[in-house]
Amino acid sequence: MKSEHIPKATIGRLAVYIQVLENLLRDGVEVISSEKLARACSVNSSQIRKDLAYFGEFGVRGVGYYVQELISSIKESLGIDRAWNCALIGVGNLGTALLKHQDFARRGFHVKAAFDCDPDKIGKEITGMEIVCPTHLKERAPELGLEIGIITTPPDRAQRAANHLVEANIRGIINFAPARIQVPPHIPVEYVDFFDHLYSLAFQVSLGDNN
Known part of the structure; x- marks a missing residue:
């Protein structure tokens, strides 16, 4: 239930x-x-x-x-007793690291497609996967069964990445970019911001300094 x-x-x-x-x-x-x-x-x-x-x-x-x-x-x-097919947008340092992270597939999350708008990256391969322009996401999503989107773009490109995911009927998004995005209410969004944890940790450490 x-x-x-x-x-x-x-x-x-x-x-x-x-x-x-x-x-x-x-x-x-x-x-x-x-x-x-x-x-x-x-x-x-x-x-x-x-x-x-x-x-x-x-x-x-x-x-x-x-x-x-x-x-x-x-x-x-x-709901993780099944495989979830994912699309990643933003093949920079973080995106590349996530694509190489073997635990994704082991835990049932399979990154089936990688997208980036940088002309120097489009067409190149990473972990055997060709990097494609996000404008092709909508046509690729049904054939690959994509359901989850992963955003690892710079903050100023996060909303554009989210728009591509929404147009492709992605069911949920995890956003690593340090920016808030606007999506329809039926699409859940999870934010992963390392600075949130660093700020929290710094606050807790500083409390100890004051005691």
Whole structure:
């Protein structure tokens, strides 16, 4: 069961749970108690139970959680038990790094097309993928089954990239560019701004300096 009323913080913690559980599975752990899982995820056990309760009943009383089963259940709940085809716009340093990041495909997110408006980049290949002008995104999207857009352009080009994605009927966008974009309300947008985290960290460190 999915609900739009599930807090974003819960979704974020579920992603952490998956990461921790996958590491446990690689270490040969098949069953884990809620207390041990909570410590590994840096939360309390009641928080884990509350987060999982949004999607159903998990775990066995007196036993704990079966790791593989819990991974599969969380992935199904989040909608990541299937492959998602992605388009990336902006093949600069960050875009290139993301294209080379092998964890994308391993986690079910397959970057099927790379776009850039720089004439010096168009036609070149990166990780075996030809860089194409974004004006061709609309025609490429249906044939490649593109559903998610990844924006890694400079800030002044982010809106134009978003417009191309909207015209191509992309269903959701993750924006790494340090700029806000305008899209129709039915298209969810997630922003990834490293400076948000740096500002937050600097504030926390400065609090320690003042104590």
